[in-house]
Amino acid sequence: MSKTSVNTNESFFKKMIHSQIFIPIAALLLLTLFNLIWDPSFFKINIGPDASGNQVLSGYIITILDNASELVILAIGMTLVTAASGGQDISVGAAIAIAGSVILRVLCGSDSRSTELQAPIIVAFIIACVVAMLFGAFNGVLVAYFKIQPMVATLILFTAGRSIAAWINNNELPIVTDVSLSYYGNFIPGIPIPTPVFIAIICVIIIMLVLKFTTLGLYTQSVGINEKSSRLNGLNPELIKLLTFVILGLCVAVAGLIKVGRFSTINYSVIAKDIEMDAILAVALGGNALGGGKFNMMASVLGAYVIQYLTTTLYKLKVSSDALSAYKAIVVILLVVLSAPIVREKLAKLGKKLKKKEA
Amino acid sequence: MRNKILLEMKNIYKTFGTVKALQDVQFKLAEGEVHALMGENGAGKSTLIKVLTGVYSKDEGEVILDGKAVAIHSPQDAQKVGISTVYQEITLCPNLSVAENMYIGRGSGVGQNWKKMNSDAKKILESLDIPAKPSQQLGSCSIAVQQMVAIARAVDMDCKVLILDEPTSSLDEQEVEKLFKLMRDLKSRGVGIIFVTHFLEQVYEVCDMITVLRDGKFVGEYEIADLPRIKLVSTMLGKDLDDLSDIKVDSATYDGNDKDDKRIEAFSLVSDAGIQPFDFYIKKGEVNGFTGLLGSGRSECVRAIYGADRVLGGNVKVNGQDAKISKPINAMKKGIAYLPEDRKIDGIVGDLSVRDNIVLALQVLKGFFKPISKAEAYKFADEYIKLLEIKTASADTPIKSLSGGNQQKCILARWLLTNPEYLILDEPTRGIDVGTKVEIQKLVLKLAGEGMSITFISSETDEMLRTCSRLIVMRDRKVVGELSGDDLTQGKIMETIAGGEGKDE
Amino acid sequence: MEKKIGTKKSFLNIKDMTDTNLLLSITIIVFFLMYIGAMIFLGEGFLKSQTFFNILNDQSALIIVSCGMSLVMITGGIDISVGGMAALISMSCAVLLDMKGGSLVGSMGLAILIGLAFGLVQGYLVAFLDIQPFIVSLAGMFFARGMTTIVNTAPFNVANESFVALKNTRLNIPGVGSVNKNGDFVNAYVEIGVIVALLVVIVMFVVLRWTKLGRNFYAVGGNKQSALMLGINVKLTKFLSHMICSFLAGIAGYVYFMHVGSGSASHASGAEMNAIASSIIGGTMLTGGVGNIIGTMFGTLSLATIQNIVTSAGLDEAWWTGITNAAMLCLFLVIQSVIMAQRKKAQVG
Structure with missing residues (x-):
């Protein structure tokens, strides 16, 4: 999967095919091609006033970029967790519910229908970050120090998370009437592009800078591949695993802010439902081994956009939201099968045979 | 006079990607013959064996068993036609019992008769003198016992051909003796044995024939009498070897003003790995070593100094100053480097490139916020690839695709880089x-x-004698003596290990 | 049966026990302690034998699913499509029974068929194309849930007479029961699903313990590479584990359907996670190679008992179930992790 071919004789195209990022790019191209043939109006972008009178961009492409934001942010953290611990965090959806609940609780205070913000949004966000990172640390401690497999360890928070979220607000559904919260989930007046798009891009830039200017990448991969050896080389594998879970916690808080920003309220059992599955899929579609080790961050990010692209395309085809998952599953399986090393090898052999016949 | 040919491999070819692992390789094995398969690391021995046992599929060539061409596509097929194998790495399941490991994947029928299996296993374990209970979980046995269980399994399988791929690397002398006795028994029953090892003495002790491979090619097949040791080595290397003898004489010893200063001192150091407290020192420019039988606590001692195991007591001085070493990073910061015993588990980071593996320790020393740039890393890697003659396609190749020896050189490079x-x-x-x-x-x-x-640990005493100027002798997880100067002889070491005179100088 | 393989010997010689047996003993002990504790402190309901049998009635489908899940986990894989399959099966069977000419046998056949179809595809992808089981079964789950709404969007009850008769069949347990307010003796009963579940548990236990195939599952889960070298057909073994798991999910889907008597897209939601949790509490390790079917059954019962305890203790607000389940899981995981770590240490020293 992580075969970086070094043979200089190989053409650029061949290198492309072998590189990891090929899978999500190919998927993007395929989806684009499909939409071009089916209905080119898919790519039309309009500008017009929204409900509150701002001039904003609209169109399927904008929808994709907008709705993929939370997924992209989660994919960043999930990639690191996967790399270092060789497992996935399935509690991110529940943790988003907690983070969102915390934000609303801080903003509304004790009165769930208060008309004024009880605290600045930034304070609420910071508190949510701390809480989400603490829950991340809880997962991290179970995984790193108690050596519990990540999927199982996070199953705990997965089971309890939405209940905890409900408990934070006494099972009430607070509604924020102040418009400034909605800036984070929708549009800032005067800017025609949805805010979540910017937040996602900022997150991607930050993680890229972190990967460039720290050794996070090398450390997580090293720990994910061989923990014992990493320890003998002076690394602290437990701490690094814990760190990745805390980083994911931070990602969860940001995603939580966007989520509550979109609706200015929360529904504990529905908010960010099944997003953990999409986030894991994003990592897998990026060609990263779910067993840990080497990773490619850009591929994961692209993977997240691919998934949203697919979702939006299916919506456009008038697939009902309940049935959506069936079609998504088929596409996902096709993509995964095509990117499986065994299948690729067989296809390559087949290609060679065909060439031989021609010659 | 050679017996009837039992197994023949003809014109075997195998490539991995662009690497030609085997080219036109021949191999013949007669009944009742112990046949050594020799070659340097990466010569293709393991690949040839894995082709024979169906782990890899060959690109070209044929395998003829008992005069008939056979197609072997999986280890299962190999077992069916009567080829059983003991691999270098232990290939048993740690979660199953000893008896299960001996019988799983064999025989017909659906049911599992635990009683019969356990009693059968007990008989074999007893006959081979293996200290394990049939119902014991394999994972709770020592590595040496696990290896013996693997051998017991292979031997019990009523095979025509037995392959032993470096089975002795984790066994002590007594166990090796047991294995040799077993091999002779099988030989007299007409079983053909293929024996791969790096210990030359062992080859001359039990083998009848030698086939040498070099760079994936067949070099020749020799009767043991026709190929004395020195000749064998030069055949394997493809060049004459003059420096096997005494290399200590040629090299200069350290002669700085501070040559009598103690670099490291340890006082009644003890770790949770079950060793008795021990004292230790090493001077600047000195090469010393820990010797003793396998499991005598040699590795555990150095691991305690390096902080690899949890230190329970004692203190360490580095360059005369007290140092607190509780984890590897502390030791590394004090300028200590440790090349571990088991390179696959403790050494390499398999999926990472040779480059990343080489710079890893230096990078950790530099710290989280000071990454080594790609250009610099390439420079370091290329430098050491050249210096240590590491055979790799490039610095970007994943280290796991290198041969064992070259992996070891990468790990060595990693530590040398930290100076x-x-x-x-x-x-x-x-x-x-x-x-x-x-x-x-x-x-x-x-x-x-x-x-x-430098502290040098090796199972081969002659190697230690060639390099070390002082040897610390261990027995039963305790330091029992120290030898230097004229005492450094095979005999004296053996005596001390065995517990005769010469205790505690 | 459980006594013979674990508890009795265990106290004498914990060190020599295999990991599987040790974890099994813990589960059984904890279950009994919990249940006896509930009887002493909460009394009432827990003293009635029917309470216990109601737990069995409610959990029979989950027990069957968990057996399959344990098998896959022992082999080193995972299957999170089982809950979705149960929903798809109950919906499909409901629709079939609602049609003219829909027969009981036909619906059973359909359930098995759906199970086998899932097993075939998922097993092939995992075993022969070497795709991660998590991803494959994730897609399987999405597919099953989506298909359920495609088959029929709205939930509905089945009115088919023979089915209703089957659903309402109660098997009285002779001699066991309690005396009600009027002083009459009320016999305790179980539903048909419980019998099916017990049969599955026994068959699976026998297969895993006393057949060569069963031991192969453990070998593959313990170390894939070694298993291959030991002459086991690893791919086939993996394939079979998924096949059996899906087949059992098919049966479980029908048992679930018999219990609820309706089809709905939201049926059995989260069943996969409950099954995983049951397996883990029962001593199966997700890393593979360790686990026991009897333990799995007790794991399922433990989870259900905890929920009953929470409800009878008067904590019936919705979030308590989630939190107690999680706490239970957390407790077991930590216990297991600590014990395994201690064992490793003991082996080294």
Whole structure:
């Protein structure tokens, strides 16, 4: 999967095919091609006033970029967790519910229908970050120090998370009437592009800078591949695993802010439902081994956009939201099968045979 | 006079990607013959064996067993036609019982008769003198016992051909003796045995024939009498070897003003790995070593100094100053480097490139916020690839695709790059071909000559004698003696290990 | 049966026990302690035998699913499509029974068929194309849930007479029961699903313990590479594990359907996670190679008992179930992790 071919004789195209990022790019191209043939109006972008009178961009492409934001942010953290611990965090959806609940609780205070913000949004966000990172640390401690497999360890928070979220607000559904919260989930007046798009891009830039200017990448991969050896080389594998879970916690808080920003309220059992599955899929579609080790961050990010692209395309085809998952599953399986090393090898052999016949 | 030919491999070819692992290789095995398969690391021995046992599929060539061409596509097929194998790495399931490991994947029928299986296993374990209970979980046995269980399984399988791929690297002398006796028994029953090992003495002790491979090609097949040791080595290397003898004489010893200063001192150090408290020191530019039987606590001692195991008591001084070493990073910061015994588990980071593996330790020393740039990393990697003659397609190749010896060189490069003051080498030459062995020994002496202190651990006493100027002898997880100067002889070491005179100088 | 393989010997010689047996003993002990504790402190309901049998009635489908899940986990894989399959099966069977000419046998056949179809595809992808089981079964789950709404969007009850008769069949347990307010003796009963579940548990236990195939599952889960070298057909073994798991999910889907008597897209939601949790509490390790079917059954019962305890203790607000389940899981995981770590230490020293 992580075969970086070094043979200089190989053409650029061949290198492309072998590189990891090929899978999500190919998927993007395929989806684009499909939409071009089916209905080119898919790519039309309009500008017009929204409900509150701002001039904003609209169109399927904008929808994709907008709705993929939370997924992209989660994919960043999930990639690191996967790399270092060789497992996935399935509690991110529940943790988003907690983070969102915390934000609303801080903003509304004790009165769930208060008309004024009880605290600045930034304070609420910071508190949510701390809480989400603490829950991340809880997962991290179970995984790193108690050596519990990540999927199982996070199953705990997965089971309890939405209940905890409900408990934070006494099972009430607070509604924020102040418009400034909605800036984070929708549009800032005067800017025609949805805010979540910017937040996602900022997150991607930050993680890229972190990967460039720290050794996070090398450390997580090293720990994910061989923990014992990493320890003998002076690394602290437990701490690094814990760190990745805390980083994911931070990602969860940001995603939580966007989520509550979109609706200015929360529904504990529905908010960010099944997003953990999409986030894991994003990592897998990026060609990263779910067993840990080497990773490619850009591929994961692209993977997240691919998934949203697919979702939006299916919506456009008038697939009902309940049935959506069936079609998504088929596409996902096709993509995964095509990117499986065994299948690729067989296809390559087949290609060679065909060439031989021609010659 | 050779017996009837039992197994013949003709014109075997195998490539991995662009690497030609086997080219036109021949191999013949007669009934009742012990046949050594020799070659340097990466010569293709393991690949040939894996082709024979169906782990890899060959690109071209045929395998003829008992005069008939056979197609072997999986280890299952190999078992069916009567080829059983003991691999270098233990290939048993740690979660199953000893008896299960001996019988799983064999025989017909659906049911599992535990009683019969356990009693059968008990008989075999007893006959081979293996200290394990049939119902015991395999994972709770020592590595040596696990290896013996693997051998017991292979032997019990009523095979025509038995393949032993470096089975002795984790066995002590007694166990090796047991294995040899077993091999002779099987031989007299007409079983053909293919024996792969790096221990030359063992080849001359039990083998009848030798086939040598080099760079994936067939070099020749020889009767044991026609190929004396020195000739064998030069055939394997493809060049004459003059420096196997005494390399210590040629190399300069360290002669700085501070040559009597103690680099490292340890006082009643003890770790949770079950060793008795021990004292230790090493001077600047000195090469010393821990010797003793396998499991006597050699590795555990150096691991305690390096902080690899949890230190329970005692203190350590580095360059005369107290140092607190509780984890590897503390030791690394004090200029200590440790090349671990088991390179696959403790050494390499398999999926990472050779480059990343080489810079890893230096990077950790530099810290989280100071990444080594790609250009710099390439520079370091290329430098050491050249210096240590590491055979790799490029610095970007994943280290796991290199041969064992070359992986070891990468790990060595990793530590040399950190420019340590004290280097611990725990079995650096295990499973490595003779040529590389001598290179590493020479390097050790050269580094010591430049003032580095080195502790060298090896199962091969002659290797230790060639490099070390002082030996610490261990028995039953306790330091029982120290030898230097004229006492450094095979006999004296054996005596001390066995517990005769010469205790505690 | 459980006594013979674990508890009795265990106290004498914990060190020599295999990991599987040790974890099994813990589960059984904890279950009994919990249940006896509930009887002493909460009394009432827990003293009635029917309470216990109601737990069995409610959990029979989950027990069957968990057996399959344990098998896959022992082999080193995972299957999170089982809950979705149960929903798809109950919906499909409901629709079939609602049609003219829909027969009981036909619906059973359909359930098995759906199970086998899932097993075939998922097993092939995992075993022969070497795709991660998590991803494959994730897609399987999405597919099953989506298909359920495609088959029929709205939930509905089945009115088919023979089915209703089957659903309402109660098997009285002779001699066991309690005396009600009027002083009459009320016999305790179980539903048919419980019998099916017990049969599955026994068959699976026998297969895993006393057949060569069963031991192969453990070998593959313990170390894939070694298993291959030991002459086991690893791919086939993996394939079979998924096949059996899906087949059992098919049966479980029908048992679930018999219990609820309706089809709905939201049926059995989260069943996969409950099954995983049951397996883990029962001593199966997700890393593979360790686990026991009897333990799995007790794991399922433990989870259900905890929920009953929470409800009878008067904590019936919705979030308590989630939190107690999680706490239970957390407790077991930590216990297991600590014990395994201690064992490893003991082996080294």
